Amino acid sequence: MSLLKDLNQEQLSAVMHKNGSLLIVAGAGTGKTTVIAQRIAYLIEQGLTKADEILALTFTEKAAAEMEARVGALLPVSYFDLWISTFHSFGEKILKEHGLTIGLPTDFKLFNEFEQWALIKKNLDKFNLDYYCPLGNPTKFIQALIKHFGRAKDENISPTDYLKYAEELMENLDNMLSGNKNVKSKCKTKKFKTAVNDQQLNINLENFYNADNEFDQNIAKQEIARVNEVANAYHVYQQLLLDNNALDFGDLINYCLKLFKSRPAVLEKYKKQFKFILLDEFQDTNWAQYELIKLLINNNKNLVVVGDDDQAIFRFRGASMSNILQFKKDFPESKEIILTKNYRSNQNILDLSYNFIKLNNPNRLEWQLNQKSPKQSIQNVTGQAKAKSQKLNKKLIAQNEQKGEIEVINKQTLSDEIKQVIEKIIELKIKDKICNWNDFAILVRANDSAKVFINELEQAQLPYIFGASRGLYLKPLIIDVISYFKLLDNYHESRAVYRILNLPIFSFTYQELINFNFLAYKKAWSLYETLINANIWQPTKELLEKINKVLALINKHTNLVKSKTVSEIFLAFMNDSGYLQYLTSQDDQVSKEAINLLNQFMKRIKAFEASSDDKSVKSFLEELSLEIEAGGGGNLDVDLDIGPEAIKILTVHGAKGLEFKYVFVVNLVDKRFPTIERSEQIELPNALIKEILPTGDIHLQEERRLFYVAMTRAKTGLYFSLAKDYGGLRKKKPSRFLEELGLINNNDNDLECSNKSQNLKLTPPAPSLSGKISIQKSITVPSYFSYTQLVAFSHCPYQYRFAHILKIPVSGKEQFSFGKTLHITLQKLFSLINEKKGLRQANLFSSQELAENITLEEVLELYKNSWIDDWYESKKKKEERYKQGQKILTVFYKKYKNNWPKTLFLEKGFNVKLADDYGWNTIRGVIDRIDQVGSKIKIVDYKTGQPKSKLTFDEKEQLFIYQIAVEEIFKQPVASLAFYYLDNNTEVEFLGDKDDLAKVKEKVILTISKIKKGVFPPQPSQLCKFCDFKNICEFRQS
Template sequence: MPLDLTKLNKEQRVAVVHGKGPLLIVAGAGTGKTTVITQRIVYLIEKGETKPEEILAVTFTEKAAAEMEERVDVLLPYGYVDLWISTFHSFCERILRDYALDIGLPADFKILDNTAGWLLVYRNLDKFDLNYYKPLGNPTKFIQALISHFSHCKDQGIYPEDYLEYAEKLKTRDDMPEDDETERIKEVAGAFHTYQRLLLENSSLDFGDLINYCLKLFQKRQLILKKYREKFKYILVDEFQDTNWAQYELIKILAESKNNLTVCADDDQAIYRWRGASFSNIIQFKKDFPKAKQISLVKNYRSCQNILDLAYKFIKANDPDRLEYVNKISKKLFAKEKGRGIIEHISAKSLEEEVNKTIKKILEILKKDKDADYNDFAILVRANDAANPFIKALERTGLPYQFLASKGLYSKPVVLDVISYFKLLDNYHESPAVYRILNMPFLEIPPQDIMKLTQYSYKRTKSLYESMEELPLIPGISSKTQEKIVSVLSLIKNHTIF
């Protein structure tokens, strides 16, 4: 499909057809930044400026990378299969798989997520010289906090040897008494060193290592760096505001000396500041590339003007820690959509009241608007745990939902279901586990039948499992539910025969 630039607005078109040299695209929410990046990739290929395999495009999530790749694939003719579109971590893993031995890493390294990292430390806790971070009552209390701290260090390019050197300097300074704080820092530095040694001994890397070792590879092996500098004639970075120090250094060293680097950023949409990302990278980009062309995308295709105006009023409260304030540019968005959006503030005196009013509002809209669908609603919360009251209310009301938060493995409902079943097999009297099993959706046991079962259990001071075995004695339970419970009992007995 040939590229049609007439559908783009003026600013988008200028960004797409930009020639060589650094380019900073400041793109507000809903201004079509992904469209600009994908069409810029296609434009560079169609105009013969470069080959598909000579373009590197990186973003932050697998979903965003897949979406970008899909859009480019639709716009390009068949046969363009060598595009490098991926996340930062996937890109670095691909490089390290080929050149791990050149930097002293095992070629068959494993990648550990947070849970696997925690287990590695837990199993080797005796190898850590911990005092402050190993309380007697709960020796594993601070493992996750330590791993998170090590991850932050790696995001900023701080290695264990740097931390140890810093701790030693504190120890030897005449004006720094060797107090508890100094000892604590020395303990953390030693733990960081031990953790990194354990990773390497187990042929493992964490996500921070992927970026840092790839950066080290390019810094120490100039021939490899030269190969990839020559290979990638154009580099594009989406969500640049979410890059940390190490990621920016990696991109910067790759882009030299052609500096055909396009970054798309909006500090107001930064979501990884907790992980070391900082809008200062955008400021630093302007300093590193003073001749960079800057284009602001401010035409919004998603919302009505009154919604944009209210959002802008709120985000201005973050001044002076915003690019708009620092660079003296305007990021105020202008709606292409006509009309006014409905903004309503629901006031409640308690969390329970807030949840009930929210669910009531959803039901009210569904009843009023016949074209509305469940997919038209989204409930946003500040943290994963804050969603729990809404989830319970949705379940009580019978409203279908999807919880899309990136939760830990052991918090996922399907894993909790499996764990509950294992607990039940280990101990038939584990009533909370039985209750969770009975509420599993595929069984379709009505809540009123489960209520009768729990009431019988409470009155007879029996476990739920024992009550299930006395099912014929419990009045009012439907025949369908009885069949399902008999089936569950049969499964339990079959799975406990060793």
């Protein structure tokens, strides 16, 4: 079977595992992602289950997208959308559909950390804070409170639980003061390792004792007041979220737990649906997430978890390593498969790493499962039988026989260390003829350590990418945009004006800018006043033209800023100034990097507009200022694959899941790696913690696992660097980890392995090396195609380049906002109908009668809540459209209120497979509605705009593709295709015959083959006047 041909025996066993729970212990580089993707594909291809009966959860959107792409590439069959997502996306999806049944709004907003901070600051007086609200800096502890509330939610601790804990704490204090010795004895117990439930809180009063271990009533009262303050703040915060129609990320899991526990019909629905559940990175789950999964397991217990306790590095995010250690206790009959064949690293690198991580014993799965003593082994819940498990050996075996290079770079100063690291990179690059810059990674413990390496790489003219997750607002391109916003908000903001005058699109010379500044200083003018008074100081004609160009742009947008949203001003600036055209005229890779940043900033702007009534530039700048005050710098989504080849600078956390030929772990000195343990500003009471806490130095064990992750990223070369002098008064000691590895002598810090290049001097790369830094002009073929992509390419390949390669942000359109509003309303309407039919089975009324109970007022309320307020040219036009939508929905309601269509699926995603000479291609789409009419299937697609009574073949193509998908997935013919024109509530029905479908397949495959060539020539036509990119396209037809 081709799907399984490249798997080793352990991987094959994991992929082909059919029923029952399974723990896959997957060491670094053993093909974990391959196993998960191939297992999903195997289950579907073998007909063991359907695509939407598999739930696969992971921790990042990128990992979920990669897994979905891998599965799609493996499957030769069409299928409906997979349930592959992050935990939070899964929770959001469930709550959007069923949250109403537990009193949640289905259109809730999801608050990020800044929005949480802003919510608390705005309502700070409602929290009644004393201990956590110092007079000189009242917002000091907001961030700490947010993190504390998040930790509570990781443990599924509700505000009610916390308030109950505070109340029982006071009761125990009262008992102690009244002389109850039993309570006092209990309070002084230091046992924090017993998990507790919500009903039986284990109250611990250790904090009531002073340094002499004597009970102190004043300390006790202050501590209880503090706990009560936090509990009350948590309660107020949660209520504020609900008052603002919002949830935070922790709520997505906890409300799902509440939903499933309080609405058994909903839980049963998903238990029946998900016949197979897979969890990636199981060691990174928190207590609440694991509880959610245990609820979803059906009687077959088809749960596969994949993880490695030695790579559990996200405790600061609430991850509970105890979950993977507890799995055998929760599922005593589970099978284990150990993946130890490593396809990444050389054996000596693996041996060094393995011997190092064993220092974390006994808090490792390998050690715990291998203990022979019944007291030490993990037993089942009843304690009557030992969990069935094989002898666990996690020593990784390299699948190549080469020996890797392990080297320590030990220098006198930080500057010497940096230069030596970069010199070593250059040396390896010259020596290894087949490697490229993507093969090198510099791993730092914290983002702050990266800056000095970045500066030196720039001086050495070496290409690099810094994988920081924050810093969008510090990118030069984004600073340009923000500066223009500030200029429009205040003409006399001279720093912003100066920034804009420096843009290459305006072509001012350095001398001209100096003269502007001199005149401004001489005349006591702002820089803007210097420009508008240009006639007074009589510039040259050429210079005056440039000045007038800037002033004309500012004047135009000054008029717009009074009535337009910040996103409209953003796009107007990029288009009208010529900045967007300038960026898109660069090499494709340079353009993609710039447009990627603009898209991320546009996403931030749209998030602001979605949550704000005032969508003006001024209001946006105020929120931006508030975000920066809160410590934010703009979330940055760095795509390491988007640009040309480059050295990667990453934190060790950011390098998780990646691999490189040569890895440099830098700054390995005491207190930098491992770091000093910093306790949380507001610690969660141990009595409330439900996970089982490990023994020993938890922080050191986490740092050791992090270091293990850093080492196991390396394929061929692993280099550790350090220095004695980092600028402080004292010399730095080497990291204890280097001593534990046996690479540094404890006595005199001499090296036990060679340091061959201590005396090399840093030089710029040689010409032959520099030539390889050139940008690779290659086109990345998408992993799937959509109907929209195919149409764009057919109309004009150059338009396809702008829209789908560069992904240039574009202005929205009124008709799109209106059409999307109606689509969302109808989706919510039919979801409500299905909810009433499916979840009130105990009701005396029939399903149809329950559906008929839906009123017109409910429909119009759904419409009101779904209204998209963007891109209307005037308030009057917006009001006209709103009334038009009310009329459309009123007619729709009256047409169907006594006989609602029986909908099988709403907004159903699909993946249809079409083969060409080179393999399978995936076409992805979403069907508005699939109805059951008798025993047959009908596909419905909503349309707004001018209704049509007759359709051309090209106009039918979209639904022909839908027909192909549905017939292949359902294995039964479609009875009817229908465009439903909402403007006049009419339908146009048709059906594709064999010749129609064959013609569409042929056309789609031909279009895809052209896209894959990576050539996108302009194709000017009458359609140019409707193109979103006409203003930046020099080939447009006039």
